[in-house]
Amino acid sequence: MDQPRNRSGRRRRVWVPALVLSVGCAVAVLLSSTPTDLARASATPAPADSAYPALENTEPTGLPIVDPASSAAAAAAGPTFPADPSGGLATHGPVAETIRRLAVNLPGVSAWIAQSAEGGVCVLASRHEPTAGGPYGLGMSCVPAALLSSGTYLELQRAGADSGVVVGVAPEGVSAVRVSLTGGAGETVPVTGDAWALEAGAQVESTQNVIGG
Amino acid sequence: MRRLRAPILIAVVCSCVFAALALAARTEWAGNGYHLASGQSGYLNHKVSLYLSEGKGEDRAVCAGIRSYEKSCVGRGSYALYDLSFYVNGEPELHNHDGEAGYFHGWYE
Helix, strand or coil, rough: CCCHHHHHHHHHHHHHHHHHHHHHHHHHHHHHHHHHHHHHHCCCCCCEEEEEEHCCCCCCCCEEECCCCCCHHHHCCCCCCCCCCHHHHCCCCCCCCCCCCCCCCCCCEEEEEEEHHHHHHEEEEECCCCCCCCCCEEEEEEEHHCCCCCEEEEEECCCCCCCEEEECCCCEEEEECCCCCCECCCEEEEEEEEEEEECCCCCCCCCCCCEEC | HHHHHHHHHHHHHHHHHHHHHHHHCCCEEEEEEEECCCCCCCEEECCEEEEEEEEEECCEEEEEEEECCEEECCCCCCCEEEEEEEEEEEEEEEEEECCCCCCEEEEEC
């Protein structure tokens, strides 16, 4: 007579652990997706800052967005930007849709500007030659919104080299950047289209924006 | 036994999803008082599967890269990233690019 109750009790014994497991998994997945992915979904980057007109460039970027785990990434004949970035790339790095090509007067180097996920600005650069291991590297430097007015730069250094190529972005109104190098050397580099670049014979110690002519 | 199939299947699927997420997740390998003298480099000291290296100095210029490939060096206040397009078996590295000693954070993905 009490068979139906037994059956429903057994069913409950099976489905309760299943339900607990499912809820546990959902919580684990949510937690493991970190604030990163949640932030990506909810945080909209600040509007393109008028301080960097290069962000409004409409030229094709020439920087394909590819999943690093895909065969397309391994077959790429140049640098790529990761599709669906996570981690620090999503919280501090360049916003893929805002990446724009920069014209830099440096042979063998391509450069880009992008809005950072924190509402600041990023500069991206890559050499036209692959690294010793085969892949093309893409260097990135990003500052938060609070440092938009100072701009940012990066120095790409190959393994074993003490110096490299330097590419930077500076806001509108900055006509040149004074670059101090290790050993006391220095150079003043003109800014064109928000960008500046140089082949440095030593490491960059500091930079200083020159406003106006 | 047949009744147990569903929970077992769910548990297995969840484990797989969790493992996949863990593989793709960002790992902080340097932090919590990771100190480097001026000009000093720091390495993970073993190889991992990665495509991206990230670094941030605590008010210090920093380089983040992948050992024996290349690194991206940035000034104080900037966040350094170096992306190799696809996964390689390599070692993330940090370098104190500043004139002063300081504390650094490093991640890889």
